[in-house]
Amino acid sequence: MATAVAAPTRGSGQSAASKKTWWSVANLVVLLYALIPVLWILSLSFKTADTVTDGNFIPRSWTFENYAQVFQIDLFTSALINSIGIAIISTVLAVVIGTMAAYAIARLDFPGKKLLVGVSLLIAMFPQISLVTPLFNIERAIGLFDTWPGLILPYITFALPLSIYTLSAFFREIPWELEKAAQMDGATPLQAFRSVIVPLAAPGVFTTAILVFIFCWNDFLFAVSLTSTSRSQTATVAISQFTGASQFAEPTGSIAAAAVLLTIPIIIFVLFFQRRIVAGLTSGAVKG
């Protein structure tokens, strides 16, 4: 193995196997880095109330009590539905609107381009804590307070700067000339766009989608200030309102259980989209 590390890609046969070992070790390190703190939360969620503070990494006695408790809270189920709906709608809209703007910024020449880039950065920079109170006042006045659009609009707004920056940085590196080449080879503009540009752009678009979804899913500040009932309260707010089994018990176990439950949709979402990232790249290489 030591020799393979020194000369990674020369030779064949024996070094292919050791290359695999090398990558396995690297992957393992990465997995441990990402997972140890997560396993700690998982472990807290399975601990019984009297062992939750014992400091053991692996629970000494296991229980599903915490998970059962989470679902007994009426608010949590509705909050989960609100979270999923609001996050998906916001992600789709932010990515579509962001893609349009980023395409224009990366490829077209028009007045006000610099202004748009500057303003969107300005919005990304302003401390959100000072924007919450005026937003609350506006939403109360126009009846958006405690509704889905009342959260979706701010989410799109604060996701847009990142979307525009990521996507335009990505779009300008795409070899757009390939599109023309495909058209010269007899493809219609739509065909050229679909089979050449879309696969090349897909990794950037899906990367942005993942980041925007996580931003909306994890937001606490806007959700806690712009909602008040089960109509639109999201899961992060619901967690913050957990109380223990008794009035004096800390709800550590159920908070951990809720956090684990809240992470599952993220894993599904990422699993789904990271496949697209890979698919986008390979199909681009084949057809390009």
Next chain:
Amino acid sequence: MSIDSGARPTVPEQGRPAPSHRTGKPALSEGKKAERKLGLLLCAPAAIIMVLVTGYPIVYAVWLSLQRYDLRFPAEQEFAGLANYAAVLTSSYWWSAFFVTVIITVISVAIEFVLGLALALIMHRTIVARGLTRTVVLIPYGIVTVVAAFSWQFAWTPDKGYLAALLPEGAAPLTDQVSALAIIILAEVWKTTPFMALLLMAGLALVPDDLLKAAQVDGAGPWQRLTKIILPMMKPAILVALLFRTLDAFRVFDNIYILTQGSNGTGSVSMLGYDNLFKAFNLGIGSAISVLIFIAVALIAFLFIKIFGAAAPGSDEGKR
């Protein structure tokens, strides 16, 4: 596959000159006009939403920062000019919070960049369990920040957590400034490195494999390939990743709020703003702090864009 991939690197060089450079100022051709119209049309939805939602709140916050406005004494509201700013800038609370924030930002972003690049390279190149690795790496970023911070706090609390158990008897790492800052940085780095890694990986995806193979054939080692080919080609992605992470890191709030509540000299500027707005109800001072944070962050962004120059979005010169 092998036939086509050979043609890729040569195409960009021929067609690169951007169409914007060809036409002079005076007369706009038909195509040019259409291009302008399309550009404005495509940007309109984004611009309208952003201005509608944030226009009034931002103006209102700036206006508040110029008022003497304390919710405990609402009758005394009056225009105060820059008095709030003077009060903040001469306060030792602001400057100690400022330095704490700078330390957290610089150290965590530096570690995140190195670690994020390593993660991105592994996620991009690995030949075993690629899907699993890419998914698992993102889990830290996906976990609700407040809960993650809470779990770190639990882990470092003596008698309650597995990490505190590794320390010598009697150590309480969250109550000492240096070790508490280290824990805050650890929590930040762990949580947001995946963000960096994902953005960098999207940049890596655009570096053509053929180019790397060609360089390898010409005798470039792994380090040379990284610094001479991969990093320069990823410049736009690196700019976005560093810029947005720095902006975020400078406004660090959740982790500190849960881990130390800002005690023992660990409060950031955002904590200070929050305390003034929502605990002391001094809207004037709190808003002035917000505007100062904004100015500090704007300076950082300006520096980044100057350093990266043409790689910044919207600049025409960068189209190689």
